[in-house]
Amino acid sequence: MAKDQEQQFSEALGSVTTGLLKFVGGASELTLAAEEKNSEDLYRGRFSGLVPEVHAAAGVVTVRYPRRLHPFSIRRHNGQLTVNASVPWAVEIDGGAGRVTADLSSLELTRLDLGGGASHVSIVLPRPSGTVRIRIGGGASNVTFRRPQDVPARVKVTGGASHLTLDNQHLDAVGGGLELAVPEFEAAENRYDIEVVGGASSLTIDRP
Structure with missing residues (x-):
């Protein structure tokens, strides 16, 4: 269940050879990056405000925000997520993200889907x-x-x-x-x- 707080998430790389990063719902601000290839983590994330549900299985990392945030809330819902650049990634950002900044320049990107409703998106492609x-x-x-x-x-x-x-x-x-x-x-x-x-x-x- 999503809560108003700050929380960190991570998952070991293990034997994963490909990754899929999925954002469902939207954060007020979302920052994505790729980290050094010698990292032992598949991903690392930190979220504040309304913390989403984060689930990882078989290389699929799903970050799920509630579909409906409170219309009168002034709290910002921020997320920073870094993925391991040693495996290729597909990225899916569902509609609703308010501001997305992504530096994917060191990543092997296989596919990118940007859903309807995303606004103020700036992505550096590899x-x-x-x-x-x-x-x-x-x-x-x-x-x-x-x-x-x-x-x-x-x-x-x-x-x-x-x-x-x-x-x-x-x-x-x-x-x-x-x-x-x-x-x-x-x-x-x-x-x-x-x-x-x-x-x-x-x-x-x-x-x-």
């Missing part, structure tokens, strides 16, 4: 291995992805978006069926393929 897919749900807003300088990307919009930027390409209003890509995308072996499934706004994909 160098991909093969084609890494990112899915952005409807209602996400103020989302920025920064990828390595020489990594190509493509954005496919299947359900509408507003204020979309891919490097030096800018569009104010976008209907379904639009595709933007950097010139080197098709020939690249290692790249990001990003799908916007509807209703996202202020989406930026850039590189240093």
Whole structure:
């Protein structure tokens, strides 16, 4: 049962070879990072305010907040979570996270799903291995992805978006069926393929 407090969580790496990190519900502020590969922990987390339920099994780490937080609460619900970079990870962030900051630059990322309703999201992406897919749900807003300088990307919009930027390409209003890509995308072996499934706004994909 979630409580107003501060609590830390961790789980031993053990024999885990792949990880899946799932956030269900939302924190006011959420910070994600990848730690040194010689760590003995699969993940380490610290949460304050309304502490979520955290469960880990067979490499799947689930952080679950209540679907409905009290509408008049002024308490901030903060989370900091660090995962072990020695195994590849998929990340799923369900809708409702208020502010997400993630530095995944040292991680092997296999997939990223950002649910509808997430807002003020800033993610530093790692160098991909093969084609890494990112899915952005409807209602996400103020989302920025920064990828390595020489990594190509493509954005496919299947359900509408507003204020979309891919490097030096800018569009104010976008209907379904639009595709933007950097010139080197098709020939690249290692790249990001990003799908916007509807209703996202202020989406930026850039590189240093």
